[in-house]
Amino acid sequence: MKKLLAATAAVALMTGAAGAEDIKLGVILGFTGPLESITPSMGAGAELAMKEVSDSGKLLDGSTVTSVRGDSTCVDAAAATAAAERLVTTDKVNAIMGADCSGVTGAILANVAVPNGIVMISASATSPGLTSAEDNGLFFRTAPSDARQGEIIAKVLQDRSISSVAISYTNNDYGKGLADSIQAAVEAAGGSVSISAAHEDGKADYSAEVGALASAGGDALVVAGYVDQGGAGVIRAALDTGAFSTFMLPDGMYGNVLEEKFGSELDGSFGTVPGTDSAGGATFLEMATAAGFDGSSSYAGESYDAAALIMLAMQAAGSSKSADLAAKVMDVANAPGEKIYPGELAKGLELLAAGTDIDYVGASAVELIGPGEASGAYREYEFKDGKITTVGYR
Amino acid sequence: MDLLNALVALLNFVVIPATAYGAQLALGALGVTLIYGILRFSNFAHGDTMALGTGFVILVTWWLQSLGVSLGPLPTAFLALPFGIAATAAVVLLTDRGVYRFYRRQKAAPVILVIVSMGVMFVMNGVTRFVIGVEEIRFADGARFLINANEFKKSTGLAEGLAFKASQAQTIAAAVLVVALLFWFLNKTRTGKSMRAYSDNEDLALLSGINPERVVAVTWIIASGLAVIAGTLYGLDKSFKAFNYFQLLLPVFASAIVGGLGSPLGAIAGGFLIAFSEVGLTYAWKKVATYVLPEALAPDGLAQLLSTDYKFAVSFALLIVVLLFKPTGLFKGKSV
Numbered sequence: 025m026k027k028l029l030a031a032t033a034a035v036a037l038m039t040g041a042a043g044a045e046d047i048k049l050g051v052i053l054g055f056t057g058p059l060e061s062i063t064p065s066m067g068a069g070a071e072l073a074m075k076e077v078s079d080s081g082k083l084l085d086g087s088t089v090t091s092v093r094g095d096s097t098c099v100d101a102a103a104a105t106a107a108a109e110r111l112v113t114t115d116k117v118n119a120i121m122g123a124d125c126s127g128v129t130g131a132i133l134a135n136v137a138v139p140n141g142i143v144m145i146s147a148s149a150t151s152p153g154l155t156s157a158e159d160n161g162l163f164f165r166t167a168p169s170d171a172r173q174g175e176i177i178a179k180v181l182q183d184r185s186i187s188s189v190a191i192s193y194t195n196n197d198y199g200k201g202l203a204d205s206i207q208a209a210v211e212a213a214g215g216s217v218s219i220s221a222a223h224e225d226g227k228a229d230y231s232a233e234v235g236a237l238a239s240a241g242g243d244a245l246v247v248a249g250y251v252d253q254g255g256a257g258v259i260r261a262a263l264d265t266g267a268f269s270t271f272m273l274p275d276g277m278y279g280n281v282l283e284e285k286f287g288s289e290l291d292g293s294f295g296t297v298p299g300t301d302s303a304g305g306a307t308f309l310e311m312a313t314a315a316g317f318d319g320s321s322s323y324a325g326e327s328y329d330a331a332a333l334i335m336l337a338m339q340a341a342g343s344s345k346s347a348d349l350a351a352k353v354m355d356v357a358n359a360p361g362e363k364i365y366p367g368e369l370a371k372g373l374e375l376l377a378a379g380t381d382i383d384y385v386g387a388s389a390v391e392l393i394g395p396g397e398a399s400g401a402y403r404e405y406e407f408k409d410g411k412i413t414t415v416g417y418r
Numbered sequence: 419m420d421l422l423n424a425l426v427a428l429l430n431f432v433v434i435p436a437t438a439y440g441a442q443l444a445l446g447a448l449g450v451t452l453i454y455g456i457l458r459f460s461n462f463a464h465g466d467t468m469a470l471g472t473g474f475v476i477l478v479t480w481w482l483q484s485l486g487v488s489l490g491p492l493p494t495a496f497l498a499l500p501f502g503i504a505a506t507a508a509v510v511l512l513t514d515r516g517v518y519r520f521y522r523r524q525k526a527a528p529v530i531l532v533i534v535s536m537g538v539m540f541v542m543n544g545v546t547r548f549v550i551g552v553e554e555i556r557f558a559d560g561a562r563f564l565i566n567a568n569e570f571k572k573s574t575g576l577a578e579g580l581a582f583k584a585s586q587a588q589t590i591a592a593a594v595l596v597v598a599l600l601f602w603f604l605n606k607t608r609t610g611k612s613m614r615a616y617s618d619n620e621d622l623a624l625l626s627g628i629n630p631e632r633v634v635a636v637t638w639i640i641a642s643g644l645a646v647i648a649g650t651l652y653g654l655d656k657s658f659k660a661f662n663y664f665q666l667l668l669p670v671f672a673s674a675i676v677g678g679l680g681s682p683l684g685a686i687a688g689g690f691l692i693a694f695s696e697v698g699l700t701y702a703w704k705k706v707a708t709y710v711l712p713e714a715l716a717p718d719g720l721a722q723l724l725s726t727d728y729k730f731a732v733s734f735a736l737l738i739v740v741l742l743f744k745p746t747g748l749f750k751g752k753s754v
Contacts (some may be wrong), residue, residue: 195727219702219720224727228554228656232700232726235431239702240720257657265430266567266579 044086047344049074049334050111051091052122052132054098059124059148065312065321066147067093069387070121070331072315073369077335080370082377084344089335096123101131108136118344119143119334121327126151126197133163143346143353145333147326151197152205155395162346164353166326166333166390168298168400170198173274174205176296176402176418177246178213181272184294188216189272190242192233192258194249195222202248202274218242225253230261238267244293246272251279263289271295278405280412288410299403300389301417308366308387325366325387326398332369333357336384339376357392359383419576424709426578430567436697437690438586438655441593444689445648446666447673448600448682449641455617455680456637457518459531464645465667466542467510469660471646472653473550475502476557483559491561491584495650502650506642513538514638522634546660555658558585585655596647597686600640604682609636617680665730669696672733676740678747687748692733700726 051070053063071091078088092115094107104123111117120142123129129149137144138160145164146154152171157163181189191206193199199222207217219240223233237245237258245268249255255277262268263286273282273295282290299305308328312319319325334349336356341348356372361381364372372382384390391399404415446468453461461467478498488494517538521531564587567579604610609632616623616633624630649663656662673692677684702722711717724732740747 221725222727226554226659226661228652228659228662231431231435232697232729235435235697236700236702236720236722236726238431239427239705239722241705264563264567264583265581266571267431269568 044088045084045344047083047087047089047338048092048115048117049089049331050094050108050115050117050120050122051331052094052096052104052108052111052120053124054096054128055093056095057098057100059098062322062324063124065317065319065324066124066327067091068315068317069308069312069319069324069327070147072311072317073328073331073335076367076369077332077373080373082370082373083335083339084342087344092117094122096125096128096132098125098128101128104128105131105135108132112136112140112142117142118338119145119346119349121145121147121330121334124148124323126154130154130157133157133159137162141347143334143337143350145330145353147330148323152201155397159395161350161396164330164333164392164396166329166386166388166398167323168398170202171205171209172397172400173202173296173402174207174209176400177206177272177274178209178215179418180294180296180404181210181215181244182213186243186270186272187214188218188242189244189246190218190237190240190268191220191246191248192223192237193220194254194276195224198276199248202276203246206246206248206274223249223254223258225250227254227257230254230257231265233258234261234265234267237262238265242268244268244270244272246274247277248274250276251281256281256285259286259290282407283410283412286410288407290407291409292407294404294406294415296402296404296418298400299417300401301403302385302389302401304365304385304387304389311367319387328366329384329386329388329390332366332372332386333384333390335369336364336372336376336382339373354392354396356382357384357390420709423576423578424706426570426576426580427705427709430578430580432694432697432701434582434586436693438583438589439697440690440693441589442648442652442655442689443669443673443693444686445593445596445644445651446670447677447685447689448597449644449648450670450674451677451680451682451685452637452644453641454674456613457522457531457634459528459535460671460679461641462532462535462667463539463542464641465663465665465670466539466546466660467506467642467645468649468652468666469546469658469663470509470542470549471502471506471642472649472658472663473546473660474505475499475646475650476550476555476653476658478502479557489560492588493558493560493585493654495557495654496588499647499650503643503646506646507639510638510642511635514634543660543664550658550660552660555653557658558654560584583655585651589651589655592647592651596644600644600682603640609633613637668730669693669733672737676736676747678749681747681749684747684749691748692736695736696729696732699723699732700729 055063074089077083094111096104126149129146143162148167150167150170152169191203193203203220247255271293275297278297308325309319337349337352338344340352361383364382364384366387375382389401393399402418405412406415450464475498478501479495482494561584565582567581571579612628673688674685677688702720704721708716
């Protein structure tokens with residue numbers, strides 16, 4: 025009897041440690057709500073990575089990975105928490121890819137992930153607040169914090185010898201957060217911000233707002249708004265009154281409509297938008313098209329990377345448990361090691377199994393910094409003869 | 419030189435925008451005041467009449483543009499104005515037939531008519547959005563500037579630029595023309611005189627043989643003409659968006675009431691008063707002050723009394739002050 029028990033226990037241990045299992049990954053995104061137009065591609069991106077890994081049969085002795093979707097709603101923290109709770113306690117997911125919006129991500133992290141010790145990798149939460157969130161080392165993101173964009177913008181301004189700017193931001197969390205981070209970064213770099221004032225979206229006329237900005241002065245106007253909303257109105261009014269002629273345009277202001285609306289009036293203005301010249305982006309686009317979804321949709325590539333990182337970390341840790349893989353995420357994401365691009369997950373898994381270090385590059389040129397967030401690759405562009413022209417990558 | 423710079427900055431950011439905006443408000447307020455004086459109720463649907471009329475003008479403008487018709491340096495919309503006014507007047511007259519006439523015959527209290535006009539407002543609001551959409555539409559064409567800011571800087575050597583948009587000049591010119599025509603009509607023509615008589619004393623006017631239905635119809639036609647012109651000028655100068663016209667109702671009513679409801683002169687004065695207060699109180703005076711004042715006195719802050727978010731609050735505050743201290747308005751209109 026004793027022998028039998030010992031043998032059973034040994035077999036159980038063996039299967040637990042090395043046998044193939046069916047690993048479940050939670051995909052919590054706002055499939056309903058304000059982001060419902062981009063979340064299908066994000067979910068498809070994450071599931072593409074899972075399929076690639078399952079098909080390869082190389083993860084932890086041929087384990088398969090299945091996705092369990094949950095709806096974060098993007099705005100309702102209670103609903104998001106309930107969805108995550110269900111995934112963790114009922115479906116027993118090993119880790120979570122998500123959530124999408126910063127608010128619900130913070131709620132799930134504090135209420136579900138940390139108490140249950142579950143790793144979370146978000147592909148799109150960009151709030152600077154999450155950098156300092158209490159996460160016990162369980163939270164990562166493949167999207168850069170907005171604070172990072174502030175630093176990039178400050179650097180771009182510095183390189184162009186623009187020392188004093190006025191900031192006009194759209195009156196919401198995104199605009200305010202971004203304006204604050206730009207102001208902090210510019211002032212830290214020794215520049216000055218003459219005014220940081222909000223504008224409301226959807227007004228007919230922004231000459232009053234521009235009047236105040238012009239009165240404060242500055243070498244350039246930073247418009248932290250939306251290209252289809254008040255941001256374009258502010259630029260129009262500033263150009264018409266001759267208040268500013270140089271504009272710095274953060275990510276929300278990127279769009280080809282600027283070429284149509286302003287043409288060469290914007291010559292000399294410049295901006296930054298998340299983007300990379302890494303080969304991985306193009307490969308991912310092809311893979312997405314083959315899989316039948318739009319890979320150029322916002323954060324689709326980051327979602328693929330988030331899911332891929334979780335699975336690579338499992339392989340590196342030799343365990344599918346969150347407690348083990350959490351420590352390995354930074355290792356597989358960063359140098360040193362062999363570079364792994366989209367479509368090469370099988371190769372990555374093999375190398376890890378052989379004990380070789382890898383540096384996951386993926387679709388969005390992943391490089392995790394600080395407490396585990398993307399350093400953020402930005403494309404700097406400039407208006408030349410009325411056209412958006414890429415200057416370089418940062 | 420500094421004084422000149424200050425003057426140019428003041429003109430560029432305060433005087434010119436406020437004058438154009440004031441002219442648009444004055445035209446809107448004239449329509450409101452006319453209906454109040456003659457039909458004796460506050461027409462809440464006026465803002466949406468402006469939107470509907472401008473919508474018609476935009477549709478005709480597009481049609482004209484597709485035919486290749488243009489006015490050269492002037493916006494094509496001016497050519498479309500008569501069509502817009504005719505269509506809007508037809509809609510408004512039909513509304514009067516179908517809705518207001520019933521209440522007029524009942525001798526309904528003004529407050530009931532106000533509520534009725536709110537109903538009309540919601541319907542027009544919906545119809546406008548249904549026909550032309552909720553998106554922002556720019557339909558201005560022709561020359562954009564009389565004085566371009568950058569060229570002004572270059573040719574004068576001043577640090578400040580002066581921009582005078584063609585749409586602003588057109589607005590001011592059109593407002594002067596329309597107001598002159600309206601006063602001539604009210605004071606010199608037989609129909610105008612009968613309208614004033616009807617407004618002063620309805621019973622006496624009826625006794626002297628004035629046809630009330632005719633007076634009412636003419637009032638609606640003139641009011642819709644004013645509304646369409648005001649709406650089109652506003653849309654040309656800024657941009658057309660149905661919701662913005664709905665929001666315009668507040669400053670328009672504030673102008674009419676501040677000037678004195680029922681007084682055409684008051685509506686004009688009220689329009690400019692509201693416009694200059696809105697722009698002046700929310701302007702950051704730092705730049706002008708830095709030019710004018712000696713260096714030691716120049717302000718560190720923005721010298722801005724109110725953030726630009728509070729533009730509408732200025733209309734409200736003025737309205738309350740006037741109603742408290744001079745309920746009949748600056749030009750002795752009817753008390754509300």
